[in-house]
Amino acid sequence: EVQLVESGGGLVQPGGSLRLSCAASGFTFGSYSMNWVRQAPGKGLEWVSVIGGGGVPTYYTDSVKGRFTVSRDNSKNTLYLQMNSLRAEDTALYYCAKKKEVAGVTYLGSWGQGTLVTVSS
Amino acid sequence: EIVLTQSPVTLSLSPGESATLSCRASQSVSNYLAWYQQKPGQAPRLLIYDTSNRATGIPARFSGSGSGTDFTLTISSLEPGDFAIYYCQYHSNWPLTFGGGTRVEIK
Numbered sequence: 001e002v003q004l005v006e007s008g009g010g011l012v013q014p015g016g017s018l019r020l021s022c023a024a025s026g027f028t029f030g031s032y033s034m035n036w037v038r039q040a041p042g043k044g045l046e047w048v049s050v051i052g053g054g055g056v057p058t059y060y061t062d063s064v065k066g067r068f069t070v071s072r073d074n075s076k077n078t079l080y081l082q083m084n085s086l087r088a089e090d091t092a093l094y095y096c097a098k099k100k101e102v103a104g105v106t107y108l109g110s111w112g113q114g115t116l117v118t119v120s121s
Numbered sequence: 122e123i124v125l126t127q128s129p130v131t132l133s134l135s136p137g138e139s140a141t142l143s144c145r146a147s148q149s150v151s152n153y154l155a156w157y158q159q160k161p162g163q164a165p166r167l168l169i170y171d172t173s174n175r176a177t178g179i180p181a182r183f184s185g186s187g188s189g190t191d192f193t194l195t196i197s198s199l200e201p202g203d204f205a206i207y208y209c210q211y212h213s214n215w216p217l218t219f220g221g222g223t224r225v226e227i228k
Contacts, residue, residue: 035217037165045157045165045208047217059215095164100176106212107155109176111164 002026002110004096009115016086020115022079022096030054030074033099035108036081038092038117048094049081050106063089086119093117123147125209125220133228140196142223144209149189153211156185156194159222160205168207169194199225 008020022034036048049060049070058070069082079096093114100109124147134140144154152172157165167176169185172192182197196203204227209220 044222045159045210045219047219050215050217061216100167100170105153105171106217107167107170107210108157108165109167111166113164 002098004098004110004112006094006096006112006115009094009117011118011120012086013121014087014119016119017082017084018086018117020081020083020094020096020117022081022112024077024079024096024098027098029072029077031102033106034072034079035097035099035106036070036079037095037097037108037111038090039095039114040089040092043092046092051079053102083117086117088119091117091119122216123150123211123213123218125211125218127207127209127220127223129223130221131224131226133226134199135228136199136201138199140194140199140203140225142194142196142207142225144187144192144194144220146190146192146211150211150213152188153213154185154187154192155210156183157208157210158203158205159208160202165208196225201227 003025005023035050051058051070067085071080095114096112097108098110100107126145128143156169159165173185206222208222
């Protein structure tokens with residue numbers, strides 16, 4: 001059974017940093033692209049970033065480019081999101097999500113339960 | 122960037138009724154469209170991919186159709202657990218995009 005468990009969220013001041021982690025199990029982690037998706041309170045889903053199975057390529061939504069960095073450690077089956085220069089509008093529940101299939105179109109077949117990031121002074 | 126517009130924003134129906142949710146793309150997405158269900162306090166769950174294929178474990182009362190720019194998720198005979206928010210999603214090039222969602226609520 002696929003399991004994704006996020007951690008690392010919390011309250012941070014504007015301009016601060018956080019590193020989110022997503023521990024994966026139940027599948028061959030290094031074979032799958034992994035994504036971060038966020039959801040602001042009471043709002044819809046927003047895709048944030050993706051990283052290929054081997055660590056490349058990486059892509060980001062425009063609003064986080066230059067501030068967020070996605071990475072992974074396949075030896076630890078863990079996905080990361082380093083978030084710097086945080087803004088109030090980054091406040092959201094952050095989900096990690098596994099691509100449904102190794103190849104082909106990205107559909108998000110498995111999701112964690114999310115970790116909450118609150119950016120506030 | 123392709124924009125997905127979902128309608129209606131809210132759908133008020135009774136258990137046993139059928140729900141028809143729409144997702145319109147700003148340009149053709151071929152058949153690369155998925156639907157997700159999100160219940161309160163839960164992560165989204167993949168329901169439908171490639172327009173009409175049900176994901177593992179999804180009941181047959183959920184069906185998807187469409188092509189090009191217009192897509193539909195149909196839920197026949199709503200059950201209490203089906204009242205939730207539904208999102209469509211497309212990906213070809215990055216960024217991956219979601220629609221704004223349709224809330225299906227109990228009338």
